[in-house]
Amino acid sequence: MTEVHRSTCLHCGELVPPGSSGGATFCCSGCHAAYEIIQGMGLEGYYKRRSLDPDQPLLKPDEQESRFDFETYTEVSKDGISTLHLMVEGLQCAACVWLIEMVLKQQDGVHHARINMTTRRLVLKWDNTKVSADELAHSVTQLGYRLAPYDPTLISAETTKREKQLMRALVVAGFAAGNVMLFSVSVWAGHSQGMGEYTRNFMHWVSALIALPAIAYSARPFFTSAIKALKAKRTNMDVPISLAVILAASMSLFETMRMGEHVYFDSAISLVFFLLIGRYLDSRARGRARSAGENLMGLRARAVTILLEDGTREIGPPSRLKPGMQFLVAAGERIAADGIVLSGESDVDAQLLNGESVPERCAPKSKVFAGTLNLSGPLTVEVSAVGEDTLLSEIVRLMESAEEARAKYVALADRVARLYAPVVHILAFGAFAGWWLIGGQSWQEALMISIAVLIITCPCALGLAVPAVQVVAGGRLLQRGILMKEGTALERLATADIFVFDKTGTLTQGQPQWTNADEISEADIELATSMAMTSKHPLSRALTQNRDNIVPAKSIVEVPGSGLKLMTAKGEVRLGRRDWCGVNQHHDTVEAELWLARPEAEPVRFVFTDQIRADAADTISALKQQGFQVVLLSGDRSIAVEAAAKSAGISDWHADLKPAEKVAHLEKLARQGLKVVMVGDGLNDAPALAAAHVSLSPSSAADVSQTASDIIFQGKKLAPILEALRVAKRSDRLIKQNFALSFIYNLLTVPLALSGLVTPLIASIAMSTSSLVVISNSLRLAKGAGASNSKDKQI
Amino acid sequence: MTVLLFLIPIALILGLAALGAFLWSLKSGQYEDMEGAANRILFDDDEPPLPKKDDDKTD
Numbered sequence: 001m002t003e004v005h006r007s008t009c010l011h012c013g014e015l016v017p018p019g020s021s022g023g024a025t026f027c028c029s030g031c032h033a034a035y036e037i038i039q040g041m042g043l044e045g046y047y048k049r050r051s052l053d054p055d056q057p058l059l060k061p062d063e064q065e066s067r068f069d070f071e072t073y074t075e076v077s078k079d080g081i082s083t084l085h086l087m088v089e090g091l092q093c094a095a096c097v098w099l100i101e102m103v104l105k106q107q108d109g110v111h112h113a114r115i116n117m118t119t120r121r122l123v124l125k126w127d128n129t130k131v132s133a134d135e136l137a138h139s140v141t142q143l144g145y146r147l148a149p150y151d152p153t154l155i156s157a158e159t160t161k162r163e164k165q166l167m168r169a170l171v172v173a174g175f176a177a178g179n180v181m182l183f184s185v186s187v188w189a190g191h192s193q194g195m196g197e198y199t200r201n202f203m204h205w206v207s208a209l210i211a212l213p214a215i216a217y218s219a220r221p222f223f224t225s226a227i228k229a230l231k232a233k234r235t236n237m238d239v240p241i242s243l244a245v246i247l248a249a250s251m252s253l254f255e256t257m258r259m260g261e262h263v264y265f266d267s268a269i270s271l272v273f274f275l276l277i278g279r280y281l282d283s284r285a286r287g288r289a290r291s292a293g294e295n296l297m298g299l300r301a302r303a304v305t306i307l308l309e310d311g312t313r314e315i316g317p318p319s320r321l322k323p324g325m326q327f328l329v330a331a332g333e334r335i336a337a338d339g340i341v342l343s344g345e346s347d348v349d350a351q352l353l354n355g356e357s358v359p360e361r362c363a364p365k366s367k368v369f370a371g372t373l374n375l376s377g378p379l380t381v382e383v384s385a386v387g388e389d390t391l392l393s394e395i396v397r398l399m400e401s402a403e404e405a406r407a408k409y410v411a412l413a414d415r416v417a418r419l420y421a422p423v424v425h426i427l428a429f430g431a432f433a434g435w436w437l438i439g440g441q442s443w444q445e446a447l448m449i450s451i452a453v454l455i456i457t458c459p460c461a462l463g464l465a466v467p468a469v470q471v472v473a474g475g476r477l478l479q480r481g482i483l484m485k486e487g488t489a490l491e492r493l494a495t496a497d498i499f500v501f502d503k504t505g506t507l508t509q510g511q512p513q514w515t516n517a518d519e520i521s522e523a524d525i526e527l528a529t530s531m532a533m534t535s536k537h538p539l540s541r542a543l544t545q546n547r548d549n550i551v552p553a554k555s556i557v558e559v560p561g562s563g564l565k566l567m568t569a570k571g572e573v574r575l576g577r578r579d580w581c582g583v584n585q586h587h588d589t590v591e592a593e594l595w596l597a598r599p600e601a602e603p604v605r606f607v608f609t610d611q612i613r614a615d616a617a618d619t620i621s622a623l624k625q626q627g628f629q630v631v632l633l634s635g636d637r638s639i640a641v642e643a644a645a646k647s648a649g650i651s652d653w654h655a656d657l658k659p660a661e662k663v664a665h666l667e668k669l670a671r672q673g674l675k676v677v678m679v680g681d682g683l684n685d686a687p688a689l690a691a692a693h694v695s696l697s698p699s700s701a702a703d704v705s706q707t708a709s710d711i712i713f714q715g716k717k718l719a720p721i722l723e724a725l726r727v728a729k730r731s732d733r734l735i736k737q738n739f740a741l742s743f744i745y746n747l748l749t750v751p752l753a754l755s756g757l758v759t760p761l762i763a764s765i766a767m768s769t770s771s772l773v774v775i776s777n778s779l780r781l782a783k784g785a786g787a788s789n790s791k792d793k794q795i
Numbered sequence: 796m797t798v799l800l801f802l803i804p805i806a807l808i809l810g811l812a813a814l815g816a817f818l819w820s821l822k823s824g825q826y827e828d829m830e831g832a833a834n835r836i837l838f839d840d841d842e843p844p845l846p847k848k849d850d851d852k853t854d
Binding site: 049093094095097098115116117118119164167168171172175179199202206210 | 799803806807810811813814817818821827828829830831834835837838
């Protein structure tokens with residue numbers, strides 16, 4: 001291929017194709033228009049300040065905007081101010097935030113426009129009488145960003161509120177723990193320097209004044225959880241924690257009142273503080289995963305054009321469609337409901353549904369399904385099924401029932417806690433009874449010893465062991481473009497023993513590639529590419545990809561569902577389907593094909609295959625080397641699956657599987673006692689993704705599949721799977737080490753506590769050191785980035 | 796040691812003030828967009844100062 005210098009588009013940064021509709025400096029007329037709008041508003045500083053993010057979608061205005069139902073999502077307050085919450089796609093950097101906000105604020109009537117860069121959500125408030133929601137949205141979408149409205153009440157306000165509450169509790173506990181510790185240190189130091197009894201008691205009273213309200217406020221998360229468990233006649237780790245905190249606080253107050261020497265205010269409050277750190281980390285790790293899932297929800301708000309019986313058109317939400325109604329689908333739009341085509345011809349991309357990378361042709365009377373993408377021509381469709389009855393909903397239902405089974409998985413930390421809680425109760429009660437009844441101590445002394453046992457055995461380290469590792473692991477994976485959606489995903493991945501792959505879009509790139517360029521003469525290639533230049537069909541794009549100096553032919557006619565034709569002096573030239581080009585040869589192969597038919601010449605065949613990802617074979621062999629079985633399950637034809645399996649090096653493959661059959665296959669494997677990792681992207685994989693022990697999806701996957709899977713990875717490679725596996729194994733090892741460390745600590749200190757030797761000083765030191773040891777052990781995961789295999793072996 | 800009777804309350808009040816300030820900043824949503832806040836300052840010079848609004852709380 002010849003390397004010719006081409007300039008990049010001033011707006012979106014893509015290479016400018018020769019003969020572009022936007023002139024020499026723009027890739028398309030949309031980008032040209034966007035550039036002029038930005039110039040016209042005096043915001044050209046944007047281009048100097050931005051830096052394009054290769055992971056984000058291109059900043060290229062869509063020629064066919066998919067319409068959203070903005071009005072339904074707009075709230076209007078009494079004083080005439082409209083509010084709309086929008087999800088923004090295509091943000092490259094902070095300059096984009098600035099640009100969008102400036103563009104919106106320059107519109108007449110806009111009161112407030114602010115983007116949260118972390119969540120990529122925009123809040124817009126404006127005066128409804130001066131400007132409409134559609135106009136405002138259009139001013140942003142014409143710059144190349146995509147907007148989707150969402151209902152903010154659907155987005156877990158509840159969990160956000162709980163996380164904030166946890167943060168407040170943490171801050172209060174931290175403040176109190178620090179201050180009480182100051183007074184405790186004075187008391188301990190005074191102990192050896194002869195601090196007077198009254199001064200010490202004054203210190204104790206001040207500690208009580210700080211600690212008691214702080215405990216009452218910040219230990220509530222533990223109290224409520226303990227009460228809930230007790231009501232259900234169960235016990236969890238929060239029961240001994242609550243017991244320890246309440247007993248320690250009230251006993252210390254009692255001791256303070258009778259001017260006793262030992263009080264445990266510092267231990268009680270720092271216990272709460274350390275445990276809250278663990279809780280907060282835990283909820284942060286979950287929250288990050290949650291917001292990823294929430295962004296997918298916004299896409300439900302797409303609008304459809306309904307064709308009413310009197311011939312008028314109306315734009316409304318898909319929920320208004322009823323069987324028998326008619327709706328229009330423009331080229332480039334997703335089809336909203338299952339139905340039968342009444343008029344129009346087109347190609348429909350059903351990749352999300354069945355995993356086929358080559359679009360299907362559709363003509364009047366063919367069936368189309370909700371969720372598929374209409375590529376080339378407008379269609380009028382009569383609804384045959386809506387909402388719950390569509391194929392899409394059926395897949396979602398299948399997925400939900402599969403998910404129920406997985407919800408039964410109990411995290412390692414909870415399993416440990418289940419065994420550990422009764423032990424703590426027995427030890428503390430034994431210490432009390434033993435010292436009181438057999439040891440002959442007064443009940444106050446015996447109770448103090450049993451409180452010391454509770455404090456010492458309390459699972460500070462245990463409560464921190466898992467969340468600390470998870471947060472570090474999640475952060476490390478995120479840097480490599482791997483998003484962990486479920487907190488327990490890594491834990492489950494570490495125990496897996498079989499990998500199941502989907503074919504199209506997972507093992508393969510999901511896009512057809514032109515493969516027989518060598519067999520075709522240069523003149524034919526030139527003719528075909530010049531015709532294909534104007535078309536958006538995936539096969540046309542595959543033809544023109546990576547080719548320079550294409551001069552687009554003029555007056556090309558695209559016949560939807562058939563191909564392209566060009567009138568020349570000699571006659572009609574056609575590029576398209578075999579039968580449309582009048583070819584009788586038949587090739588039964590894996591590949592998709594295009595034919596070029598010209599008057600007075602042999603037709604030429606162009607072959608396309610969906611090639612496997614560049615590192616698929618390497619990844620598979622690496623997995624096999626690590627002792628995993630690898631299986632390929634696909635809904636595609638067996639001839640295509642066999643070819644892909646061969647080139648990826650997978651010997652165990654199954655083709656022609658329906659979504660339910662994939663689930664059945666996974667269940668069969670699970671019954672054999674195997675822990676299955678499912679890697680898939682299509683909508684047809686979603687039930688299987690939900691049914692698997694743990695699942696991964698590329699970020700190009702269907703929305704539903706992303707929702708169903710535990711881990712999402714970006715990029716064109718499969719290597720992230722290996723990285724996730726490596727991090728999973730390491731964090732599993734670290735979590736187990738952390739458990740071991742806290743048990744060793746307990747083995748050493750519990751006998752001390754039982755024998756009544758633990759003073760408040762020893763309790764505080766023991767508690768903080770064990771927590772610090774666990775946290776610093778977890779932080780080791782962040783170090784040694786990349787493939788530090790040699791280091792791994794030493795651990 | 797009577798000085799403690801002054802110093803301890805003063806220290807506690809200062810500490811409480813800081814705690815209160817933090818809780819206020821948490822409540823007013825200042826930690827909701829850490830990434831945006833870090834970058835926004837770089838763009839402030841070109842636009843007139845925003846009128847004070849208290850409807851920033853989106854939750």
